[in-house]
Amino acid sequence: MPYTLQHKKASRQRILESAARSFLYLGYERTGINEIMHDAGMTRGAFYAHFNSKSELYDKALTYAAANGRFMAYHKNDKVGSAWLKGMLEGYLSQEHFEGAETPCPLAFIVTDIANREPEVRQTYTRIYKRMNRLIAHYTENKSDKNNDEVFALTALMIGGVALSRAVDDPGLADRLLASCRQAAVRLLDEDGE
Amino acid sequence: MPYTLQHKKASRQRILESAARSFLYLGYERTGINEIMHDAGMTRGAFYAHFNSKSELYDKALTYAAANGRFMAYHKNDKVGSAWLKGMLEGYLSQEHFEGAETPCPLAFIVTDIANREPEVRQTYTRIYKRMNRLIAHYTENKSDKNNDEVFALTALMIGGVALSRAVDDPGLADRLLASCRQAAVRLLDEDGE
DNA sequence: GTCTAAATATGATCAAGAACATATATAATA
DNA sequence: TATTATATATGTTCTTGATCATATTTAGAC
Incomplete structure (x- = not known):
């Protein structure tokens, strides 16, 4: 052989x-x-x-990027509860993330491309998105036993913020909007914690 | 002639x-x-x-879509203050918007495509984004005289929510995440109002 | 009606890129 | 060292799509 x-x-x-x-x-x-x-x-x-095929590669690369991306990197560290959450938010909604990180979050970088891809790809994307929410919900430790749907807003804010900061022409604007998202994210988290 | x-x-x-x-x-x-x-x-x-060229058309179509899009439609009605805001949020973060609206918001539908377009296009996108924020800030009527950067988080949430709901494979999930975004948006607004 | 300038249509060119078929190089095995 | 199965390379085909050049149609002016 x-x-x-x-x-x-x-x-x-x-x-x-x-x-x-x-x-x-x-x-x-x-x-x-x-x-x-x-x-x-x-x-x-x-x-x-x-x-x-190219499409199959895309699917596999998406999975690969998710496993090695910015978000999962934080999953590995040993912080707990709100410490983990705030650290993750700082890193995710950061300048380094949207400009030239080696391992950016695919959920944020290709949101808009997904709708036109093959069903398998959309399925993969959805799975990754669900996992992200599940992970954050785990750290949120919601006291009430209702569903954890509040997390969706948090991830939408994160993904929207990063995507926008990449789209926008003006680096200063990008920084300000990321800062605004960080603040709002913390606020949302604090409320959920009650 | x-x-x-x-x-x-x-x-x-x-x-x-x-x-x-x-x-x-x-x-x-x-x-x-x-x-x-x-x-x-x-x-x-x-x-x-x-x-x-195709690129020039893209630029013009982006401007056109922004002027006639879902968001601007709400600008025209006669509601004021928080009534306008809540109505706008309902419409923007709605099922009809992400699936098959005649005039969707370009900011949400093509966020991720913008980074690779010509400088002119990115400039146009940025201008539209700024206008959206300015408009919302106007209705927010922030008492404090500091800058209005909190609005950035709100628009990131809106755009991220719509983009995600379009990407995701599962219509039920899309609905839930939009609902979550609506709730969070109102919460963010209420805080800013104080 | 004829003429003319501008709008629209048709045909051709050219480049990019995915996919495949075939060739070559590699490294383990005998 | 010869063999062989498989990884990698090279050459080719085919499609798609933007762009351009050239026709043709249109509606107003004379």
Whole structure:
């Protein structure tokens, strides 16, 4: 048998990394297989030994980006309760996140692209979104036993804030709007805590 | 002189309408000049008598969509203060808005597409976004004379909520998250009012 | 009615990019 | 070292779509 299995796995990994970066920053249509493969140190032909289509790659890259993204990074640390929440908010609604973070949150970077993608992709996106909410709800420790739907507003605020700060032309405006979102997010959290 | 001037204006109008719809719902790359012109009752050749490029059309369609969009529609009614605000929120964060409204808000429908567009387009987007904030701030009537940056969080919540509800796979989830956003928005407003 | 300038239509060009088919290079095994 | 299965590379096809050049139609002016 040729080429060790880990060689192939490493190649696939590099493809996923470069695909995730490109898809998140340039969107679906503007990223090409050629460039992705070139960034991964290969040429286009090798692509089809790893994935069946561009759309499938998008799906896998989305999952990959979510697992390694800014948000999940915070999940790993050992803070608890509101300390975790505030730290996560600071990081998520930050300047570094929207401009050039290595691992941005796909939920925020490609919200608008998702509606036109294949059903599988939308399903993947939805799953990731649900997980994000579930995770935050866990840290919120809502006393009342009603559902945790308040979290939806918080995540919408986070995702909207980051997406907007990226869209907007004016860096100063981006900073101000992120600051405003941080404040509002904390306020929403404090109320829910009661 | 051939063709009356209003004839040309009417054609341009139809192009803008069909372009706005297509750009908002399908995004930049998935909408083609051919289809836009066909929807407007012409063929591609006629396009260049009205606009210089697809990118220029996008810019103009964005402005057009903003002027005729869901948000501006509410600006015209005669409600005042918090009545206006709550009505606007109900309409903006509504099911009809994210699924198939004739005139959706471009800020929410194409947030993520903007970062990769030409500078002129980003400038236009930013201008529209600023106007939205200014308008809401006007109705908020903030007592304190500090800046009105709290509005940024409100609009981020609105835009994020609508964008997410469109992305998500599950209509029930979309409804719940919109409801959550409506509640949170009102809460944010009530606090600012003090 | 004829003429003319501008609006619209048709045909052609050109580039980009996904997908595939075929070639080559690799590394484990015998 | 020869073999072989598989990873990667190269060349090609095909489609799509923006743009442009050239026709044709239109409605007002003479």
